[in-house]
Amino acid sequence: MAIKFSNTFLLRKLHQITGIVPLGIFFFVHMFTNxxxxxxxxxFDKAVKxxxxxxxLLLIEIFGIFLPLLFHSVYGVLISSxxxxxxxNYGYGRNWFYMLQRATGIFLFLFILFHLxxxxxxxxxxxxxxxxxxxxxxxxxxxxxxxxKTWVLIVYILGVVATAWHLAYGFFLFAVDWGIxxxxxxxxxxxAGCAALAVxxxxxxxxxxxxFRSPCGLMPKALCEAPAAPAKAAPAGxxxx
Amino acid sequence: MTTNAHVEKKRLENxxxxxxxxxxxxEKEGAAAHWETFEIPYRRNLNVISALMDIRKNPVTxxxxxxxxxxxxxxxxxxxCGICTMVIDGRVRQSCSALVDDLLxxxxxxxxxxxxxxKFPNVRDLKVDRSKMFEHLKKVEAWIExxxxxxxxxxxxxxxxxxxxxxxxxxxxxxxCCLEACPQYGDDNYIGPQAIGQARLFNMHPVGKTTIxxxxxxxxxxxxxxxxxxxxxxxxxxxxxxPLTKAIYETNRDITVNALFGWLKK
Numbered sequence: 001m002a003i004k005f006s007n008t009f010l011l012r013k014l015h016q017i018t019g020i021v022p023l024g025i026f027f028f029v030h031m032f033t034n035x036x037x038x039x040x041x042x043x044f045d046k047a048v049k050x051x052x053x054x055x056x057l058l059l060i061e062i063f064g065i066f067l068p069l070l071f072h073s074v075y076g077v078l079i080s081s082x083x084x085x086x087x088x089n090y091g092y093g094r095n096w097f098y099m100l101q102r103a104t105g106i107f108l109f110l111f112i113l114f115h116l117x118x119x120x121x122x123x124x125x126x127x128x129x130x131x132x133x134x135x136x137x138x139x140x141x142x143x144x145x146x147x148x149k150t151w152v153l154i155v156y157i158l159g160v161v162a163t164a165w166h167l168a169y170g171f172f173l174f175a176v177d178w179g180i181x182x183x184x185x186x187x188x189x190x191x192a193g194c195a196a197l198a199v200x201x202x203x204x205x206x207x208x209x210x211x212f213r214s215p216c217g218l219m220p221k222a223l224c225e226a227p228a229a230p231a232k233a234a235p236a237g238x239x240x241x
Numbered sequence: 242m243t244t245n246a247h248v249e250k251k252r253l254e255n256x257x258x259x260x261x262x263x264x265x266x267x268e269k270e271g272a273a274a275h276w277e278t279f280e281i282p283y284r285r286n287l288n289v290i291s292a293l294m295d296i297r298k299n300p301v302t303x304x305x306x307x308x309x310x311x312x313x314x315x316x317x318x319x320x321x322c323g324i325c326t327m328v329i330d331g332r333v334r335q336s337c338s339a340l341v342d343d344l345l346x347x348x349x350x351x352x353x354x355x356x357x358x359x360k361f362p363n364v365r366d367l368k369v370d371r372s373k374m375f376e377h378l379k380k381v382e383a384w385i386e387x388x389x390x391x392x393x394x395x396x397x398x399x400x401x402x403x404x405x406x407x408x409x410x411x412x413x414x415x416x417x418c419c420l421e422a423c424p425q426y427g428d429d430n431y432i433g434p435q436a437i438g439q440a441r442l443f444n445m446h447p448v449g450k451t452t453i454x455x456x457x458x459x460x461x462x463x464x465x466x467x468x469x470x471x472x473x474x475x476x477x478x479x480x481x482x483x484p485l486t487k488a489i490y491e492t493n494r495d496i497t498v499n500a501l502f503g504w505l506k507k
Binding site: 002003004005006007008009012013079082083084085086088089090092094095097098099173176177178179180181182183184187 | 331332422424425426427428430454457458461462463464465466467468469470471472473474477478486487489490491492493494495496497498499500501503
């Protein structure tokens with residue numbers, strides 16, 4: 001007898017894949033790029049410029065980020081709407097994680113919308129009117145001026161922590177939903193690894209946000225390059241890779 | 242793995258003189274539900290069913306209003322048939338093995354609340370219609386084709402490991418606890434852990450394996466295994482310690498290998 005897949009089953013699998021492959025990879029790259037702000041404005045602007053120079057950028061943006069994101073978030077909200085949370089009567093750890101995955105998902109739906117309108121398109125009133133996209137030379141100063149506002153910084157920190165958890169726990173969910181991790185002991189080990197990943201991504205992301213307020217963010221200055229003195233900038237110095 | 246019955250019970254040192262039972266009542270399917278509270282004298286070693294029997298003898302509410310005796314299901318009285326399952330103090334479990342002392346120790350009060358399971362049609366009071374679970378078993382073909390026109394002979398040997406896991410799965414008594422506690426189950430949009438566990442039981446059997454596609458197909462519908470949300474309440478509330486999440490994830494692997502990537506074998 002041949003196997004027949006229902007639409008719901010295929011959509012769930014697609015939802016899991018889009019969360020890990022395009023969006024998960026994108027988040028790692030995003031946090032890596034943000035962290036370049038630790039080494040100063042010029043370094044960050046250069047990183048943004050390098051992204052602008054990626055070949056097929058528009059196609060990658062549309063098919064690698066925007067469409068997977070749109071599907072993952074809209075279908076995710078639909079899945080969340082089917083949930084009947086019962087953590088008050090059944091307060092087990094994994095049940096809380098189940099609810100948290102949906103809560104962070106809905107929060108991130110709103111946060112990412114705000115984030116895109118704010119920095120990708122420069123359309124949030126009261127914040128920057130210049131988009132980072134297309135303005136690599138001003139990238140650092142655009143973000144830095146918005147991040148001077150404490151509420152903006154807090155919103156972004158919440159966004160980063162929520163994404164870090166949603167993604168890290170998403171790895172666990174992917175592992176069990178595809179039958180990679182099966183037994184209770186393997187589940188525990190996977191969860192511990194995912195929790196560690198969530199902490200790591202949160203620390204990196206939060207520090208990158210603070211790097212737009214002070215060089216090197218919250219990390220010891222010894223970790224970062226000394227900011228080049230403005231008088232004797234680029235021309236004399238050796239090329240940095 | 243221990244079931245609730247094997248846990249050493251703590252004693253309630255200063256029991257109250259009387260205890261109250263707040264019971265959800267419903268006259269018949271579709272009628273509006275309401276709550277009634279009854280008070281009975283405390284006795285050592287009462288379980289919820291013996292308390293219900295006390296209430297049934299004299300069904301008068303705490304306000305002194307005569308009412309109908311509460312209706313509930315019961316049979317084995319030793320937590321192996323599953324029919325007396327109800328929601329006790331907010332948690333689903335069998336009422337026969339729910340000792341009043343333990344409930345009072347856990348809540349610290351003198352009132353026990355009883356409600357029918359919410360994910361099944363409520364026939365009357367605490368009685369529900371659980372036939373949906375039988376439909377689920379039929380859907381995943383939770384059986385092995387043995388009868389034929391000729392003698393099939395003895396089946397292949399089963400490893401000890403497989404036999405033990407199958408035994409654990411076979412303990413399912415179709416009580417409905419896993420479905421009641423599942424935050425994804427309800428509104429007929431998810432077949433639930435009970436049927437997945439039984440599909441796994443028969444997929445693990447050497448003869449049952451020959452019809453694994455039929456069972457996987459039953460789990461790949463719109464209400465299938467893909468709707469599991471991994472809250473894992475099922476395995477926590479299961480009174481028979483059936484390894485339900487393991488069964489779900491092993492079935493996920495079967496689906497990934499045999500179904501999702503099956504075309505790579507062609």
